Amino acid sequence: MNIHKVLVVGAGNMGHQIAIQTALNGFQVACTDVSEETLDKARAFFADWLKGRVAKQKLTQEQADGVRGRLTFTPDLKGSAADVDLVLEAVPDIVEVKKKVLREVDGYTPDRTIFGSNSSYIVSSRFADAVKDPSKVLNVHFFNPAIVMKTVEIVKGPHVSDETFATVIEFVKAIGKTAIPVHKEIYGFLVNRFVTLLVREAGYLADAEIATPENIDLAIKGALGHPMGPFELIDLAGLDLEYQVRMERFKETGDLADRPSVALISHVVKGEYGRKTGKGFYAYD
Ligand SMILES: NC(=O)c1ccc[n+]([C@@H]2O[C@H](COP(=O)([O-])OP(=O)(O)OC[C@H]3O[C@@H](n4cnc5c(N)ncnc54)[C@H](O)[C@@H]3O)[C@@H](O)[C@H]2O)c1
Structure with a gap:
């Protein structure tokens, strides 16, 4: 699996927790949002959460410092996207919004980048044509709260390459989640x-x-x-x-x-x- 740097777009309900879970498991992560207020809330949650983990002896201070060093919450989408292997979007569940975000990020990322959408219901074939290589776009569906819930659905549309699907399944396991492969697209995937x-x-x-x-x-x-x-x-x-x-x-x-x-x-x-x-x-x- 060739994933080292991850960009999470959207720091709302889901995005900030997906970013924390990913950084917790050793990946370098940037999490962006268009709302400064949301970014501030995410930073505050992250700081409190780390403190709580240390207080409960779930993390050592050294481990907490490591996680802090791997994760940034920033409004800078262009700078954050420059060298990422995987983009996970968690913006509102509207096809046109997903397309707009993917189109913009695709302009900044290298050719190798995979795009995962956290949409709750919308299959990725509805927005995969927003990027140059749709074979690298798929649904990667976390559940709320993303730090706690173990299940992640990975959904393979007809446009998704076997390599992309396999890589993302490995990534999901690497961040400590239970990967549920979904072999065909269907509205709402399995759980929803x-x-x-x-x-x-x-x-x-x-x-x-x-x-x-x-x-x-x-x-x-x-x-x-x-x-x-x-x-x-x-x-x-x-x-x-x-x-x-x-x-x-x-x-x-x-x-x-x-x-x-x-x-x-x-x-x-x-x-x-x-x-x-x-x-x-x-x-x-
Ligand atoms: N809330 C849930 O329980 C839940 C569970 C699973 C999946 N999801 C899915 O996750 C996605 C996000 O949902 P949420 O509940 O976190 O929404 P949210 O409204 O809490 O967060 C969305 C964030 O996206 C930001 N945003 C909007 N346009 C943007 C852009 N162009 N660039 C960067 N950021 C942008 C908004 O400012 C907001 O902070 C949706 O697709 C939703 O279906 C949600």
């Missing part, structure tokens, strides 16, 4: 196809006032043994993301069942995006 069913049904039941979101969550956790209910899960992922994803899907399929639920919309219009804003279906400190 199940999540979609659950979230869609939960929204329908809440909209029809058959049960409250709290009690739907309680039922799913208690009866199915899930660690979180569907509404808690959306609060963690971000209601804005869930809304974007549902709207994109609804525009594509025209299926009314794909529309965002009223319960979801009623929070999104108030700017209540879940944990990241302190309020969603639940309130957070």
Whole structure:
């Protein structure tokens, strides 16, 4: 596996944690964002997280210093992309945004660079033509929180070379994750196809006032043994993301069942995006 330097584009909910996980496992990493505020939050989280790891004796001070030395959060996309082997993008889940970012980064990276997209649902063949060599573009799907969750789906579209697929599977293992190869493209890959069913049904039941979101969550956790209910899960992922994803899907399929639920919309219009804003279906400190 010829991956040494990694660029993560987007330092939001997912990107900053993907960057930390990668640096933790010995890779040189830069993580960029267009928002200075997001970069500041990412730096603060990283500093706190390192301190916590040392306090809990999960890392020695020397190891923590090593991780700190390998990871930078920076607005400088061009400079950071100059010599990278792998780009992982974690920008909003909208095809045109993915394309714009990949097109720009492709202008700065060497020919050997592989591009992984952290999209939750969108298959890479929808945006792979944004770069010169689409055989190097694939889905590399982490779960939230990326430092904690073990699973990463690696999805091979028809345009992806065997070498790219194999290299990224090795990389995912090298950063301490469980690589789940997905051999054909399909909307939502594996896990989010199940999540979609659950979230869609939960929204329908809440909209029809058959049960409250709290009690739907309680039922799913208690009866199915899930660690979180569907509404808690959306609060963690971000209601804005869930809304974007549902709207994109609804525009594509025209299926009314794909529309965002009223319960979801009623929070999104108030700017209540879940944990990241302190309020969603639940309130957070
Ligand atoms: N939130 C989740 O639970 C979750 C889980 C798995 C995968 N994902 C996927 O990860 C991706 C990112 O989601 P998120 O929840 O981290 O979103 P987010 O909104 O928290 O972060 C996205 C970041 O991208 C930045 N950005 C936008 N345009 C950019 C550009 N041109 N260059 C650099 N940065 C740019 C934004 O400033 C923002 O900080 C999406 O594709 C999403 O589907 C999210």
